[in-house]
Amino acid sequence: MDNYNFYKSIYDREINRRKDLDNSINIPVTILTLIVGLNSIYVEKSLFTAFFLNISFVKLFLILIGCFLFLSIFYLIKSYNNLFKGFAYKNLALTKEIRKFETIDIPKYNEQVDEKEKISFETELINRLISVTDNHTIFNDKRSLDLYKAKTFVIISLILTGIQLVIVTFK
Numbered sequence: 001m002d003n004y005n006f007y008k009s010i011y012d013r014e015i016n017r018r019k020d021l022d023n024s025i026n027i028p029v030t031i032l033t034l035i036v037g038l039n040s041i042y043v044e045k046s047l048f049t050a051f052f053l054n055i056s057f058v059k060l061f062l063i064l065i066g067c068f069l070f071l072s073i074f075y076l077i078k079s080y081n082n083l084f085k086g087f088a089y090k091n092l093a094l095t096k097e098i099r100k101f102e103t104i105d106i107p108k109y110n111e112q113v114d115e116k117e118k119i120s121f122e123t124e125l126i127n128r129l130i131s132v133t134d135n136h137t138i139f140n141d142k143r144s145l146d147l148y149k150a151k152t153f154v155i156i157s158l159i160l161t162g163i164q165l166v167i168v169t170f171k
Helices: 003-023 026-040 045-049 057-081 095-112 121-170
Strands: none
Touching: 003 121, 026 057, 026 121, 057 121, 095 121
16 A cells, blocks of 8 residues: 555545535525524514513514524634634645755755664655544534534524414414
8 A cells, every 4th residue: 555645545535625615604694694684574673672571482582583683693604714714724844944954954854863863754744634634623513513413402592483483384
């Protein structure tokens, strides 16, 4: 088995996973917009003036849906950019630096050490690939979990909105 290709394929998978996570934000945002639109039907001027004085079943549903929407938006933001902190995805290095390491630094180092301590470019590159891939995997797993939570709250909001539509229709 070619070790380099094995580790590179894992690295490539995590890069693709990162892109997929970025792209998967669109559907929950669209559904959130739909839920807000459907629920805005029930929000009128009279609702705002006496909202807390006359709590009805529909208003309780609106409050619940609002809470779930807030949680969903929170986890979407957390999944997309870690609450404005960003994600510190590591990279291998600039290609110029990698080439210098391969052609200058490694030969220089190998001239100064015993045979047992010599290093090879492929081994060092594989070690770096492992480090970077592990970093990407950790971030992608966190993003994936946050996206899962966001989608769960979107689905709960959608179900509650459906129930609310049925209640209002038969009321």
